[in-house]
Every structure is written in structure tokens, then in C-alpha cells.
Amino acid sequence: MENSTTVPEAVAALHTAIDALTDEVVDGLRAQLPSYAAVSSDQLRPRVQASLRNGLSLVQRWSGERRGPLGSVPGESGTHGVPETHLDEVTELARALPVEDIISAYRIGTDVVWRRFGEEMAARRGTAEDLLPIAETLRAWADANTLRVVRSCRIGIQEDAMTDRRRAALVRALLLGQAQWDESLAGDGTIAGESGDGELTDGAYDRSALRLPFRACLPGAAPPDGPAAPAAYTPGHPGPGDRAFHRIVAALRPWLALDKAGKPLVTTVDGEVAGLLAGRPGGLCRSLVLGLGAPVAPAVLAAEFTRATQALRAALGFGLVGAFTREELGLRATVVALPAVGEGLVRLRLAPLAERGEDGAQLEEAVAAYLRQGLRLDAAARTLYVHPNTLRNRLRRFEEITGTSLRDPADLAEIWWALTHRRLHGPEG
Numbered sequence: 001m002e003n004s005t006t007v008p009e010a011v012a013a014l015h016t017a018i019d020a021l022t023d024e025v026v027d028g029l030r031a032q033l034p035s036y037a038a039v040s041s042d043q044l045r046p047r048v049q050a051s052l053r054n055g056l057s058l059v060q061r062w063s064g065e066r067r068g069p070l071g072s073v074p075g076e077s078g079t080h081g082v083p084e085t086h087l088d089e090v091t092e093l094a095r096a097l098p099v100e101d102i103i104s105a106y107r108i109g110t111d112v113v114w115r116r117f118g119e120e121m122a123a124r125r126g127t128a129e130d131l132l133p134i135a136e137t138l139r140a141w142a143d144a145n146t147l148r149v150v151r152s153c154r155i156g157i158q159e160d161a162m163t164d165r166r167r168a169a170l171v172r173a174l175l176l177g178q179a180q181w182d183e184s185l186a187g188d189g190t191i192a193g194e195s196g197d198g199e200l201t202d203g204a205y206d207r208s209a210l211r212l213p214f215r216a217c218l219p220g221a222a223p224p225d226g227p228a229a230p231a232a233y234t235p236g237h238p239g240p241g242d243r244a245f246h247r248i249v250a251a252l253r254p255w256l257a258l259d260k261a262g263k264p265l266v267t268t269v270d271g272e273v274a275g276l277l278a279g280r281p282g283g284l285c286r287s288l289v290l291g292l293g294a295p296v297a298p299a300v301l302a303a304e305f306t307r308a309t310q311a312l313r314a315a316l317g318f319g320l321v322g323a324f325t326r327e328e329l330g331l332r333a334t335v336v337a338l339p340a341v342g343e344g345l346v347r348l349r350l351a352p353l354a355e356r357g358e359d360g361a362q363l364e365e366a367v368a369a370y371l372r373q374g375l376r377l378d379a380a381a382r383t384l385y386v387h388p389n390t391l392r393n394r395l396r397r398f399e400e401i402t403g404t405s406l407r408d409p410a411d412l413a414e415i416w417w418a419l420t421h422r423r424l425h426g427p428e429g
Contacts, residue, residue, distance in 0.1 A: 006130055010120035011060045014113070018056075021116060022049040025109045032108060035101045048109065055113060059134060110139070167259060168267040171275055175213055175267070177302030210295040211257050211276040213305035215269065215312045216248050216288050219321045248273045251288055255281045272312075274305070281323055289315050290323040310336045317424040335420050342421025349411075349418045352401050363401065366394035368419050370406070 014021055025048050029036040036044065114135065121131060173179040249256070249266055256264040257276040266275035280292065291312030293304025307326045314333040315324050326333040335342055353360030366384065370391070373379040381391040395406060404411040 006121060006124045006126040007134060008060060009124055010117055010126065011056055013120045014056055014116060015053075015060075018049060018052060021052060021113070024116075025052065025112045028108050028112055029105050033101050033104060035098055036105065051106075051109065052113065055110075059117075062134075163261075164263075167263060167265070171265045171267040172269060174276070174298055174301050175269060175274055175305040179298070209257070210297060211265075211278065211301065212280060212295045213274070213293040213301050213308050214252075214277050214290055215272055215274045215305070215308045216252070216290045217272050217312070217316070218244055218248065219287075219289055245273055248288060251285075252277065252281060252290075255279050274308075276301075285323040286321055288323070289321055291315065292323055292325045294325070307337075313424070317420075331417075332420075335417060336424060339421065339425060342417060342425065345414050345418040346422055349402055349404060349415050350422065352403075353398075356401070360401075363394055363398045364419070366391055367398050367406070367415060370395060371412070371416055371419065375406075 022045055026041055026044050029044065029048070030039075030041070031037070117134070118131065170179070245268070249264060253264065255277045256266065257278045258264055264275065266273060268274065277292075279295075281290070289312060291308040291310070293301075293306075293308040296304050310333050311324045311326045311329055313336045314320075314326070314329045315322075317336065318329075318332055320329075324333075326337065350364060353364050356363075366380075369380040369383050370377070373383065377391060378388050381388040384391060399405060402415075404415060406412060406415075
């Protein structure tokens, strides 16, 4: 059976009103899909209009060729399918939107077009015989292209995920000193490093660029008055899928170093966010605890990353918030950087207390409070809920047992270092 001129006239009317039809579909998408509402209309409109033109051209061509509903299914051939350029755009969109929402968007758009097409057909007294094959054709086209879009998005997202993993492995190799330079490609600065699972990762990196290695976590990741978290501890930062990871990356985004594709050079090390910065973050960084290294060439990043890690550990151990280098934390960072010295001072100044059990622990608590309160006896006594004379007696006994003098600056420094080491590294540190 041949179609009347009703179908091409209705399609031509929709082509003529393509701008209004596009606006209607965009409004529908933004009203029904929250993820689309977060995308600007300027971004959505060209993609929606391209899809509408493609679908209307299909119906127009099908009508002109007078194909019946049992003919070849549109969408199985390149002629009636989604153009490759449009698939690329949809795949790019899928990197920011859930794939299931993109499928729903095709359904919403098809419903709008079908309703408007039905109105145009009714205005021209179209019959059911005219509408039925068009409906089957349009639905078949939408189903076929939805399947193509899903497959395309899946491939694109998988490729993105693989690229992200390789980038993270590359940054981790740089920070941990595991990257290997390919001297045969020295001209473009290509490096190769070994990822955690043994997969070789590579990428372009400018050897002449000076980057600041960093290590970061959110405030409260380790209790300021207790031992610092050991290296294997992961306080809420398991990786890129974690909300805390994205919070840290978002806070540092203006200063993050980027690769040639414009992606941030970040990774995780022992569950904490780490990476490279193009410059030091401005302001006080009150939302993060951030350890920084000095800006250096990639060949010596590992040494500066170690210093950044020590700065982070010291900041966490002392309950500090903000961005710090090891130098800025002074003796606090030195306690973290030289654990062997701390262990020696613990044996020299605190070991005699361990032999006295609870009594020794009480004396250690007394001198720790005395130091925390700036050698103010009355203030320290209040924090311990004891009389100043009681505290004075405990401090005297501490001096007798340990062979130290709390009036000697050198002895005070050694006692402070030993107590701080034990607090940061634990009783066995």
C-alpha cells in the first residue's frame, strides 16, 4: 500500500518547526531528569536537534521510498542509524550523565515527537493506516539507536576508566620513585612506571615542569590526642569512587597539575589522596589537612613526596588544619621524620616509668600536662583535677625516677620529644 502525501507534509511541518520542537524536548528532559537539569540548555540543544533531524529525515525517507512496516528495520544500516559524530557526542555526554538517563531521554524525545507528529497528521486527516507503520518504524529506530548508544557509551566509559587507572598508576609511580624514564623517547617526555597489579602504565609528562607533590586528607582523619594512623590505615579515603576523595580533589582543583588531556594528576597512596600541584594553594585551606613538598622536577618527586607525607603526619598528630611543608612544621615534623631518635629518647627518659606500672603512667601523664600548659603548674593541675601541690609532688618524683630536671631546657626538649614520639607512633613505636 502506498502512503498518501499526508505523511511527508506532516514531517515537513515538523522540520519547519524544528526549533520549537527542540525546545519542547529539551524542556521535557530537564523537567523529568535531574541529571539533565544540571546540564545547560546550550549544551543539550545542539545534540537534541541533531537527533530530531536524524529521526525526521528517516521518516521522510521511508515515506518517500514507500516502505511497508514489514520492510527492513531502520537503524540496522548506517543510512538510518545514528551518525558516528553524534554517537561521539552522546558518548562524551555519558561521561557526565548516567547511561540510564540517556536511554530515558531517547524515550522522552520519541514521545514528544510522536505526539507532535500525531497532531500534524490529525490536522491533515491522516488515517490509522498512515500512522501505524510510521509508529512501528519510529519505535524500531529508537530501539535500535538506543542499543547503539548504550554500546557506544559502555565502550567510552570503559576506556575512560582504564585511562583514569593508568593515569593514577603513573602518578603513584612518580610519587613513590617507581617510574622509569624511556630515554629513547626523551624528546616528548614519555615515562613508564609499574602499577600495583604489574600492568605497565605510560603517558606524556613534561620533564621540565616543576610540580609540588602533595598528600591530603579531611580534618579528623586521625585523632589529634592519639597515635597517628599507621601507613596501612585508610580513614575514609579508599579511592576515586569515594565521596571524600572527590571533596579533596574539588577543593584542590584550581591548583592541580593536569596532563595533556586536561585531567588532574591525582591518585591514592595507602588510602590517602596524593598527587601533583601546579602551585601552592592560596588561602588557609581550612577544609583540608595538606602536606606539601617543594616544587621539583619529576626525577626527584619521590624525595619531596616523602617530606609531604611527613608534613601531613605531623599536622594530623598535632591536630592542625591547613597546608604545610615539613619546614613550616619545624620540630613537629622532625619528630615524625626521625623515629629512631624518638625511640632512643623514649628508652632514655620514659623507660624507668614503665617499671612502675600505673604509678609510672600517672607520673608520665603529669609531666605531659605540665608541658602542654606551658609549664604553668596551676593550669596543668586543673586539667588533671588535682591540687597544685599534688602535681608538684608528682613532677618531683618524675625527676627523681628518670634522672631529669624540668628546669633544664635540654632535658625538657628531650622529654617533650619522647612524649610526642610515643603519642604519634604509639607505645610500641
